[in-house]
Amino acid sequence: MIWQAFWAVVRRDLLLAWRRKSEGLSAVFFFVVVAALFPLGIGPELNVLRNIAPGVLWVGALLSSMLALQRLFEADYRDGTLEQMALSPVAMPLLIGAKMLAHWLVSGLPLVLLAPVLGLQFDLSGDALVTLTLALLVGTPILSLVGGVGAALTLGVRGGGVLLSLLVLPLFVPVLVFGAGAVEAQVSGLGVQAHLSILMAMLLPAVFFGPLASAFALRIALE
Amino acid sequence: MNILRANFLFHYAGPQAFYGLAGRLWPWCAALAAVFGLWGLWLGFMVAPADAQQGEGYRIIFVHVPASWMSMVIYMAMAFWSVLGLTFNTRLSGMMTRALAPTGAMFAFLSLWTGALWGKPMWGAWWVWDARLTSELILFFLYLGYIALTSAIDDQRRGDRAGALIAIVGAINVPIIYFSVKWWNTLHQGASVSLTKSPSMAQVMLWGMLLMALCFWLYTIALVLYRVRTTILHRESHTAWVRAIAQEAA
Amino acid sequence: MIWVSWSQFWEMGGYGLYVWGSMGVTAACMAFESWQARLARSQLLAQLLAENEGNL
Numbered sequence: 001m002i003w004q005a006f007w008a009v010v011r012r013d014l015l016l017a018w019r020r021k022s023e024g025l026s027a028v029f030f031f032v033v034v035a036a037l038f039p040l041g042i043g044p045e046l047n048v049l050r051n052i053a054p055g056v057l058w059v060g061a062l063l064s065s066m067l068a069l070q071r072l073f074e075a076d077y078r079d080g081t082l083e084q085m086a087l088s089p090v091a092m093p094l095l096i097g098a099k100m101l102a103h104w105l106v107s108g109l110p111l112v113l114l115a116p117v118l119g120l121q122f123d124l125s126g127d128a129l130v131t132l133t134l135a136l137l138v139g140t141p142i143l144s145l146v147g148g149v150g151a152a153l154t155l156g157v158r159g160g161g162v163l164l165s166l167l168v169l170p171l172f173v174p175v176l177v178f179g180a181g182a183v184e185a186q187v188s189g190l191g192v193q194a195h196l197s198i199l200m201a202m203l204l205p206a207v208f209f210g211p212l213a214s215a216f217a218l219r220i221a222l223e
Numbered sequence: 224m225n226i227l228r229a230n231f232l233f234h235y236a237g238p239q240a241f242y243g244l245a246g247r248l249w250p251w252c253a254a255l256a257a258v259f260g261l262w263g264l265w266l267g268f269m270v271a272p273a274d275a276q277q278g279e280g281y282r283i284i285f286v287h288v289p290a291s292w293m294s295m296v297i298y299m300a301m302a303f304w305s306v307l308g309l310t311f312n313t314r315l316s317g318m319m320t321r322a323l324a325p326t327g328a329m330f331a332f333l334s335l336w337t338g339a340l341w342g343k344p345m346w347g348a349w350w351v352w353d354a355r356l357t358s359e360l361i362l363f364f365l366y367l368g369y370i371a372l373t374s375a376i377d378d379q380r381r382g383d384r385a386g387a388l389i390a391i392v393g394a395i396n397v398p399i400i401y402f403s404v405k406w407w408n409t410l411h412q413g414a415s416v417s418l419t420k421s422p423s424m425a426q427v428m429l430w431g432m433l434l435m436a437l438c439f440w441l442y443t444i445a446l447v448l449y450r451v452r453t454t455i456l457h458r459e460s461h462t463a464w465v466r467a468i469a470q471e472a473a
Numbered sequence: 474m475i476w477v478s479w480s481q482f483w484e485m486g487g488y489g490l491y492v493w494g495s496m497g498v499t500a501a502c503m504a505f506e507s508w509q510a511r512l513a514r515s516q517l518l519a520q521l522l523a524e525n526e527g528n529l
Binding site for chain 1: 367368371385388389392399400407
């Protein structure tokens with residue numbers, strides 16, 4: 001029964017996102033635009049671009065995630081579904097986790113798939129592109145899971161978007177450091193295992209504690 | 224015995240009782256802060272000799288280090304009150320956390336400011352991305368985030384609880400951030416001298432620093448107690464005892 | 474006393490700008506904070522009094 005509820009929520013959120021494609025795609029477009037703007041601002045020299053690529057692409061993914069987080073709970077908060085989730089016999093963190101999974105599939109996974117293509121614009125090597133994709137694959141779920149707390153706390157609050165960004169920024173810094181660091185380590189010939197291991201070590205607690213903390217925050221917002 | 228002790232603690236958890244206690248305490252803290260401050264400054268500027276490597280410029284540490292310590296201590300205090308508040312659902316916890324935040328932010332800012340003014344003559348740059356400065360910067364953002372969140376939420380109780388959660392999450396995050404930034408820093412560090420290496424200090428210098436730290440700590444306690452009294456008056460403005468105080472103050 | 478003269482004290486071996494820039498801003502911030510706390514209290518008390526008069 002519990003897992004039926006979980007997948008039901010995932011399916012529902014995916015269906016809703018499909019019906020409002022423009023919302024989901026906007027964050028992805030933002031990522032593409034950011035990745036295109038940096039070379040335009042810095043210059044076409046490939047050596048420079050290769051150096052800044054990991055950082056730029058990761059920051060682009062981060063900013064895109066921050067934008068997308070606003071949509072995580074907004075719609076359900078407004079139409080009362082969130083209250084229903086709070087009242088449901090199924091544990092709220094589980095349902096929130098389902099929402100986060102759907103959210104990542106819509107807003108995070110496209111970034112992972114796009115990153116290698118954008119990385120080509122920065123003349124990253126094949127190995128670096130693989131590392132970048134892997135790092136984003138592990139890192140972007142962390143952003144959705146951990147960012148949910150910020151999204152929950154700023155529900156219905158004035159200036160929500162900017163405030164959300166300020167709140168989740170410190171939470172994203174470790175992911176950024178190790179995520180971009182993994183690609184740089186790859187490029188400079190050091191092993192990437194350490195970075196990817198640490199990212200995994202951040203992902204696993206995030207899977208457990210992210211929905212828990214967000215559910216707690218949502219109850220604060222709902223009362 | 225346990226019941227008596229619990230009663231004592233929970234007695235002061237009530238806003239009115241705490242208002243009185245804070246009112247009696249803060250002047251003493253302020254006076255002690257002044258004493259320690261003057262003593263520390265005298266040691267720091269009138270007794271301690273010039274440093275072998277840094278000349279007179281090192282004297283900035285007499286405010287830089289205490290400010291950094293306070294910015295971290297205050298955040299820990301905020302996390303403490305937040306845990307208390309979410310566990311026992313006391314109104315006072317939220318008020319204390321809110322009262323601590325501006326002073327914490329101020330010390331974080333001062334840590335960055337004085338750090339920059341120390342770094343420029345010593346290491347040639349206003350800002351370096353070393354682990355401690357970068358962590359301090361993020362701590363500053365944590366303070367700003369808390370203040371922004373609690374200011375933006377109109378419902379005071381919801382604001383208290385939301386702020387408490389973000390304070391706790393931030394406190395858990397701080398060691399993670401510090402570790403990440405340290406890692407990040409060692410990967411990229413060139414031949415530059417690390418700002419974290421401080422010269423081995425003469426006794427006098429250490430004493431001066433400790434006294435200034437005590438001064439800042441007592442200043443914080445005094446100011447926060449004073450500030451929370453105002454918050455208590457504001458939150459409890461509908462009660463008779465607050466109205467009586469307002470009449471008296473006229 | 475380690476200083477020969479007042480001017481030497483203010484100069485801080487050439488680091489005067491940095492040392493006094495730090496001390497000065499620190500003192501200014503703490504003074505501002507204290508002043509602001511006092512102002513908040515007196516403003517609140519005035520406001521409460523005005524509300525009381527209104528209620529009576």
